Amino acid sequence: MGTLLRSALRPLRRLGGLRGQAAVDVPLRGVRHGAAGLLYPGHIPTSPLQKALLAAGSAGMALYNPYRHDMVAVLGETTGLRALKVLRDQMRKDPEGAEILQKRPRISLSTLDLDKLRSLPEGSLGQEYLCFLDVNRVSPDTRAPTRFVDDEELAYVIQRYREIHDMLHTLLGMPTNILGEIVVKWFEAVQTGLPMCILGALFGPIRLSAQSLQVLVSELIPWAIQNGRRAPCVLNLYYERRWEQPLRALREELGITDPPTVHVRGLA
C-alpha cells in the first residue's frame, strides 16, 4: 500500500516500461488551419472547458490509480497557471533565476556528465545527488514532457520544477519512500504554491499508518514548512553550476537545517 502512494507522490516519474504503450508515436502536428499554433514541441492547445475536465479527471484518476504518474503531471499543468506565473516573475527578478530562464538548462542523463560527477569530492552536491540516484534506484530521465501549458516560458518553468525534484530530495535528505515524498511535497507546496503540490501534500498522508502520521505531523511537516518559508525560491538555483559546492554549504546558504533525527527510511 505504501509503495503505491509513494510512486504517486514521486512526481511524474515514469518507471520504465510501466506505461510503455501510452505514448502514441504520432509526430507533432504542424500548424493547424489557423488555430492557435503550437508553442513548443509536444504542445496540445486546449480550451478552458477541456482544461477544467482534465484537471478534474486527472485528479480523480490519480487518486484511483496511483500508478498513473502522467495524471499527476496533467493535474499540475492544468491547475498551475497562476502559480507558474508567480514563479516565473520571481525567477526573472533573481539574477541566477533570470539566467536559467534565458539558458534553459535541462537535467537528464544525456545532459549530465556522470563521470565528472562521480569524480567530485565526497560531500559535494554532485556526489550526493549521484549517490541519491543510485541508492534509491531512480533516474532523472523519463519526465513527462509538458503538454497543456499555453505559454512557452511557463512550460519550461514547470519542466524545470519537475527536473529539480530529485535535487530537493538531496537537499532535504529525504528518501523516496512515501514519507520522504510527502515531506518534499510539503516543502514544494510552500515554495511554489502549485495546486498540485498542495493537493498532494494534503491527500498524500491519507493512507499512512498511525505511527508514521504522528511522526509526520509532529516533526516532519513543521520542519518542511519552516524551511520552505525560510529558503529562497529553489528554482533560482543553477544546480548545474553548483556541482562542486559542498552540500552542507549549500544548505547553509539556503537556510535549510538538518532533517529531524527521525529514521525516515525505516518508516512507511
Place this chain on the structure above:
Amino acid sequence: MATHRSRALWSRVMRSCRLPGFRSSWPRGPLGARHVSQEKQATETHFGFETVSEEEKGGKVYHVFESVAKKYDVMNDMMSFGIHRIWKDLLLSKMHPFPGTQLLDVAGGTGDIAFRFLNYVHEQHKGKQKRQLRAQQNLSWEEIAKKYQSEEDPLGGSRVVVCDINKEMLKIGKQKARAQGHKAGKSYGLAWVLGDAEELPFDDDKFDVYTIAFGIRNVTHIDQALQEAHRVLKPGGRFLCLEFSQVNNPLISSFQVIPVLGEVIAGDWKSYQYLVESIRQFPSQEEFKEMIEDAGFEKVTYESLTSGIVAIHSGFKL
C-alpha cells in the same frame, strides 16, 4: 480556444477540405473494372485536420489503432455511453442474416460485429431446428435424439471472416473470442484475416454480406475500398456500412470531451483527437451515398441514428 471560433473553424474546414481526388472520378468499365487514372494530382490526403501524404496516412492510422487496441472497447463505451452497442445491434437486425450467410466484416478488428452475427445466426438456426422438429409429427424418440446429436454445425453453414489491417486489433479480437468461449471459435465459422480494405485478399463474388463498422473513415482511398467491396460480394450481395456522420447541430462540447476522456482513461490524447477530427472530415450522408453508388451499388439507402451521430448505409450488388 474559444468555442465559437472553433465552431466556425471546424465548419470551414469541413467545407473546404473536400479533397479533389475524393469522389471517384474513375470511369466504370463494362465489368466494373478499374481504369487507372492518368492524372495523379491529389497525392495528399487528410489525417484528422492535418494534411499528410497518402503513404503516410496508412502508417499513422496504423499507429493510432495499435495504441488504442487494448482500451478500444472501454473507450467506445465511455465515449458513446454504451450506445455503440445499440447501434451495432441495429446493424445486425437490419442485416437480418439467416443460417448459411457468408459475412465479411472489414476493419472488424475486435470482433463486435462478428460475435453479434454468430449469436444471431445461432439463434436463427436453433429456431429453424425447432420448427423442423415440430413439423415432423411421427418421429420416434431415437430419431429425434439422432437429429440433435448429428447436428455438427450449430450455425447452419454461416461463416464470418473478420478482416483487419491491424495486428493488434485482431489480437484483441481473438482474445475476446477465446474468452467468450465461442463454440464457433476456431472450428466453426469464424476466421481472422489480416488484410487491407483497399486490396482485399479474397476472390470475386465470395460473400453474401459485407460490413464495415466505424472503419471506412480511416481508409486512405475510400472509393477503392468501396470498389473492393463490390468485387468480393456475390451478385445479390449486400453492402452495409455503419459510420459516424454529420450531425445537424455539431455537438461541440462532446467533441471537446472525447480527447480528454482518452487522456484520462487511456493516457492517449492524440489518438482520440484524431478520432474527433476524422469524424469531422467524413462526408455527409448524401455524399457518402453518392460515393457508394459510384462504386456500382444499387438501391443505396441510409438511415441516421441518434439524430445523425451515426448512419447505416446499405447498398446491393445486382
